[in-house]
Amino acid sequence: MNILDILTPAAVAAYWNEVGSNRIPYLGEGLFPAQKKAGLDLNWFKGSRGLPISLMPSAFDAKATFRDRIGVEKIETEMPFFREGFKLKEKDRQEILRAQSSADPYAQEVLDRIFRDAADLIDGAAVVPERMRMQLLFPENGNAGISIVANGVNYTYNYDPDGKWRANNYTVLTGTDKWDAPSTADPVKTIETARNNLRSLYGADSTVVIMNQATFDAMTACNALKQRVFPGLDVTRIYVTGAEARAAMEAAASVSITVYDKMFRDESKVTKKFVPDGYVAIVPARPVGSSYFGTTPEEADLLGSDAADVEIVNTGVAITRVVEPHPVNVNTFASEIVLPSFEGMDECACIKVY
DSSP states (O other): OOHHHHSOHHHHHHHHHHHHTTOOOOTHHHHSOEEEOSSSEEEEEEEOOOSOOOOOOOOTTOOOOOOOOOSEEEEEEEOOEEEEEEEEOHHHHHHHGGGOSTTOHHHHHHHHHHHHHHHHHHHHHHHHHHHHHHHHHSOGGGOOEEEEEETTEEEEEESOTTSHHHHHHEEEOOGGGSTTOTTTOOHHHHHHHHHHHHHHHHOOOOOEEEEOHHHHHHHHTOHHHHHHHSTTSOOTTOOOOHHHHHHHHHHHHTOEEEEOOOEEEOTTOOEEESSOTTEEEEEOSSOOOOEEEOOOHIIIIITTSSSOEEEEETTTEEEEEEEEETTEEEEEEEEEEEEEOOTTGGGOEEEEOO
């Protein structure tokens, strides 16, 4: 058994596809579908269409009046690059020598561990765009953008340079309206107010409400929502189930609720939530942007060459294997160039509810 014949990028990709077939997709994968493009540059158009404007009256035989395009802004930026790998050292090879025979019961355990290491890199690559997408949908303090700072690299992107989105689409509840004041807060009113604002400004009918479990629990505890489940009763001491609260909110506000509680660990291995506590996003029931994957150096320069083995997975993640002859090390890398566009940002709202 030659490990170099087994630990290939194609085999790693096949292993990850098999293991990942049962993976619950990230929420952002549907709202920002993946697309591939060449190079590093990302150009996209942010349109602020708003409500339709009536056609200008015209006399017969007269030339048409030409309309200016409304609120169209071209966004140009360079997409960020991510790369990390693991090394199979000579000492590791000594352990693998114990699995020379495929009949050895130890062989499968060793190989599984090696392939899990490689699959972890692909899983880590999948975290990056989801982290970006959720930062756009849940901009803490209303700063619509992306910020990832680690390893001496600062990737910061401002998607709202003029502050217009923050002024129109971001709301901070205060005082008795906050959802952590259950005796006075009215979550239905909160959602309806935000939806009406989107409708009046942009004609947008955004119907999907996203929050995490902690925020959902705060919503469920609000007396105003309990009253919709048990009208006419003193609900102060009544327990309302999550299913009852969800049904009441969805019926009253004409929305669908998505509770998204996936988590990740950042570069410092600190566990974080994709959706922060106390924030609610309202989005349309369709994609609001795209997750663009660029061409990595490995794909551009090493794919098909004799210098390394390269396989592309998950739209734009390059898995690369490089063998060093002295000392004998096998290096496996995962790399990606990725950045979301956000053409539908005007149809999205974010509320800091507590």
